[in-house]
Amino acid sequence: xxxxxxxxxxxxxxxxxxxxxxxxxxxxxxxxxxxxxxxxxxxxxxxxxxxxxxxxxxxxxxxxxxxxxxxxxxxxxxxxxxxxxxxxxxxxxxxxxxxxxxxxxxxxxxxxxxxxxxxxxxxxxxxxxxxxx
Numbered sequence: 001x002x003x004x005x006x007x008x009x010x011x012x013x014x015x016x017x018x019x020x021x022x023x024x025x026x027x028x029x030x031x032x033x034x035x036x037x038x039x040x041x042x043x044x045x046x047x048x049x050x051x052x053x054x055x056x057x058x059x060x061x062x063x064x065x066x067x068x069x070x071x072x073x074x075x076x077x078x079x080x081x082x083x084x085x086x087x088x089x090x091x092x093x094x095x096x097x098x099x100x101x102x103x104x105x106x107x108x109x110x111x112x113x114x115x116x117x118x119x120x121x122x123x124x125x126x127x128x129x130x131x132x133x
Contacts, residue, residue, distance in 0.1 A: 016049065024048050081125050 020026040030041040079087075089111060096102055096110070115123070 020045050020049050085126055 024045045026042065026045045032038055093107055093111065096107060
């Protein structure tokens with residue numbers, strides 16, 4: 001009886017690690033040398049597992065966690081680097097307008113100066129035309 005209980009607990013742990021490695025990319029998604037960054041990545045993966053397990057438990061869904069993971073990924077729209085940067089610039093513009101008395105032209109010049117100071121590899125990824133920012 002005790003052996004069965006221990007094996008049952010161990011099996012849940014095996015399923016947990018199989019899911020985190022196979023579906024949540026515990027071993028493949030991140031490669032770093034810093035111990036703290038590896039621990040942080042592992043915590044993030046475990047949090048993702050917890051969210052999926054909670055969703056599975058609350059919805060009494062017969063689908064596997066792997067299926068839920070892929071369905072959640074399909075529901076999320078991927079945002080490009082350029083879109084993310086544009087969003088950051090929009091938030092920056094709105095914040096500057098809110099807290100500073102600044103003309104639209106001065107704000108535009110400030111953003112252009114900011115973009116011109118970015119490293120070349122970022123500018124290449126942005127592919128901004130002069131009128132987009």
